[in-house]
Amino acid sequence: MLFITPLIFKYTAPYLSIGIHDDGIVLHNRHGKPELLLWKQINQPPKLDRKVVFSYLTISHTHGQLSQPIKVENKLEFTLRLQKLWVLHHQKALMERILKLERLLKERYLSHGLMSMLMSALIPYCDKWLSWDIRCEISTELVQAIATLKEFTQWSSSDIAEFQESYVSYKLREHEAFFDTVEKLPLTAAQRRACVIQDERQLLLAGAGTGKTSVMIAKAQYLAHTRQAYAKHILMLAYGNEAAREMVQRASQYPTFPKCMTFHKLGLKIIESVEGKAPKISTLAQNEVEKRTFVKETILLLCQEEQYQLSFTRYAECSGKDLQSIRQYLEGSKGGRLLKTITGALAHLKCARAMNSLSRVETHFSDALLCIRPILAEYSLYLSNEKAIDFEDMVLKSIKYVQEKRxxxxxxxxxxxxxxxxxxxxxxxxKALITQSERHHLFCVGDDWQSIYRFSGADISYTTDFTNFFGKGTVTQLDTTFRYHQALLDVSSRFICANPSQIMKRISAHSTDDIAPLVYVEGSDDQQSLLIALSQLNARAGKGCSVLILARYHKLLPDKSHLSMLQQQFERLELGTMTFHGSKGKEADYSILLGLHAGAGGVPAQEGEGTLLNALLPEQGHFPHAEERRLFYVALTRAKRQVYLIKPKANPSEFLLELDN
Incomplete structure (x- = not known):
């Protein structure tokens, strides 16, 4: 089918003639040389625009667009011919793409990343197939493929959510037997959903006793079971050594299990991989007493310089006029507290500097920084001379190696x-690790209600504002606690949610025992009240009943000999003592809370709002005693049955009064 350019356009049209063939369109230029445009190079069927006498054929192709005047007798027949030839060469690619998409969506959760990838892959097909009216006859399969393309590109957020839900339901049915047996007890519906959902960024909000470790183990096993990841490609990270050991112990019961380690061990592995040998960890980093001694001796060394001595005595508010008096001050109780503060500040100062977050501190604490920066410089020099690093260096160095792709x-x-x-x-x-590849997935399990380690640098905002930092993702919740009954759940949840910044969760208790959650005991002092509580429990509880005695501070707990005496006196009970912080992750049949008075040494602890150390730590929000409230919530949720609250005769804690009301 050959079309000669009308004579009137002989000197203005780009081509002398156009030929329509099965394999493409042949264009004859002014030199008579033919140019072949394959149908696969043409983006969509050539468009015929009818003018008064002549028509213009517009062809959009991979190298641009051309418009050629031609004379066509039967416009409809010509258009159908062009469409049919174009469809013949393009339909296979579309149908294969749609088939691949449908298979992918059947096997993979429609994550944010997958949705973005699919949309990017389908945009060229939208331009090709959805921007013109199909008038030629096409197959039923192609009609369905075009309909699927159109439907997918028009999905709203509710359509996506509906599709995700149908996928989750399908996978829950398909792998029901797996979820029934992967752990000792069948997983709950919320635990199963957390395993099936596979977004690139996923946060699972847990609660006390909701079985988060079971989900961690089950998630890893599900990835391997469904061949979404080999065990060697899964890394489980824990906060501390004890938690890491528990995960290893739980995970190692399966035929294949992933690596489990702490962040420090991860840092060690990264550095060893890059440098060819494990780094030396400084003795100061591993021994707090030695580090504090180093800080003291460094201060005395620096104080030999008059200007520093003036700066230090002003910051420390001590009246030392010479090195001996400064030494005496540092070896006293007040100086000891200052040494503890400075020693702690060194690590946080190093991290704040690395995170470029010192600006908010420098204005208000210039005197303190004037004293501490030289100490940090001496500490860094000591590490350099020792050819060693501390734990902060370990993580910071790892970040550098990952970001540099070493x-x-x-x-x-x-x-x-x-x-x-x-x-x-x-x-x-x-973040550096997961952004190395678009194929990397992050699954986090956390409980903002139990965020109690701000003093060591923990930042709750990474949980409460998860997607703002890590990118688009999915946040779900565990909804059943297996530790305690509904009444204790209601009391503790109301208490923690008095702070509106905490994430609201809908949790129910597996147990519905009708028992008072809190028991108030009031004696002449804490020791007498403790004996009263233990006597009551010894009389009513079964043999081997576990009891945790908890206090905000270690000094308020019975010492080893006293505990031994209490154990002999109340032999039906299994007694243990812990601080509120130390009790996190533990449980017992009953708990007894001591030291519930207000003020110094009580609950909530008095916070050093105006100190450098506090300023170096992550921001804690505006709600009064937010972290102390979370800590008290942790203490309240250790017991399976009842919490005994030792109520002082005078000056009770505001938390105690709040619960009492």
């Missing part, structure tokens, strides 16, 4: 436990 992650899936305890530098390391 370390390429062998893991594609990162599962993080106790996510509410993550610090800014650990979050930065995690």
């Amino acid at each position: 370390f390429i992650s062998p893991w594609t899936h990162f599962l993080v436990d106790e996510f509410q305890d993550i610090s800014p530098i650990r979050a930065k390391l995690l």
Whole structure:
């Protein structure tokens, strides 16, 4: 089919003639040389625009667009011919793409990343197939493919959510037997959903006793079971050594299990991989007493310089006029507290500097920084001379190696436990790892209600504002606690949610025992009240009943000999003592809370709002005693049955009064 350019356009038209063939369109230029445009190079069927006498044929192709005047007798027949030939050469690619899409959506959760990838892949097909009216006859399969393309590109957020829900329901049915047997007890519906959902960024909000460790283990096993990831490509990260050991112990019961480690061990592995040997960890980093002694001796050394001595005595508010008096001050109780503060500030100062977050501190604490920066410089010099690093260096160095791509992650899936305890530098390391590839997935389990380690750098905002830092993702919740009954759940939940900044959760208790959650005991003092509580429990509880005696401070707990005496006196009970912080993750049949008075040494602890150390730590929000409230919530949720609250005769804690009301 050959079309000669009308004579009137002989000197203005780009081509002398156009030929329509099965394999493409042949264009004859002014030199008589033919140019072949294959149908695969043409973006959509050539368009015929009818003018008064002549028509213009517009062809959009991979190298641009051309418009050629031609004379056509039967416009409809010509248009159908063009469409048929174009469709013949393009339909296979579309149908294969749609088939691949449908298979992918059947096997993979429609995550944010997958949705973005699919939309990017389909945009060229939308331009080709959805921007013109199909008038030629096409197959039923092609009609369905075009309809699927159109439907998918028009999905709203509610359509996506509906599709995701149907996928989750399908996978829950398909893998029901797996979820029934992967752990000792069948997983709950919420636990199963957390395993099936596979967004690139996923946060699972837990609660006390909701079985978060079971989900961590089940998630890793589900990834391997469904062949979404090999065990060697999964990394499980824990906050501390004890939690990591528990995960290893639980995970090692399965035929294949992933790597489990702490962030420090991860840092060690990254550095060793890049440098070829494990770094030396400074003795000061591993021994707090030695580090504090180093700080003291460094201060005395620096104080030999008159200007520093003036700066230090002003900051420390001590009246030392010579080195001996400054030494005496540092070896006293007040100086000892200052040494503890400075020693702690060194690590946070180093991290704040690395995170470029010192500006808010420098204005208000210039005197303190004037004293502490030289100490940090001496500390860094000591580490350099020792050819060693501390734990902060370990993470910071790892971040550098990952960002520079000197370390390429062998893991594609990162599962993080106790996510509410993550610090800014650990979050930065995690983000550096997961952004190395679009195929990397992050799954975090955390409970903002139990975020109690701000003093060591934990930043709750990474949990409460998860997607703002890590990117688009999915946040779900565990909804059943297996530890305690509904009444204790209601009391503790009301208490923690008095702070509106805490994430609201709908949790129900597996147990519905009709028992008073709180028992108030009031004696002449805490020791007498403790005996009263233990006597009551010894009389009513079964043999071997566990009881945790808890206090905000270690000094308020019975010492080892006293506990031994109490154990002999109340032999039906199994007694243990812990601080509120130490009790996190533990449970007992009953708990007894001591030291519930207000003020110094009581609950809530008095916070050092105007101190440098406090300023170096992550912001804690505006609600009064937010972290102390979370800590008290942790203490309230250790018991399976009842919490005994030792009520002082005078000056009771505001938390105690709040519960009493």
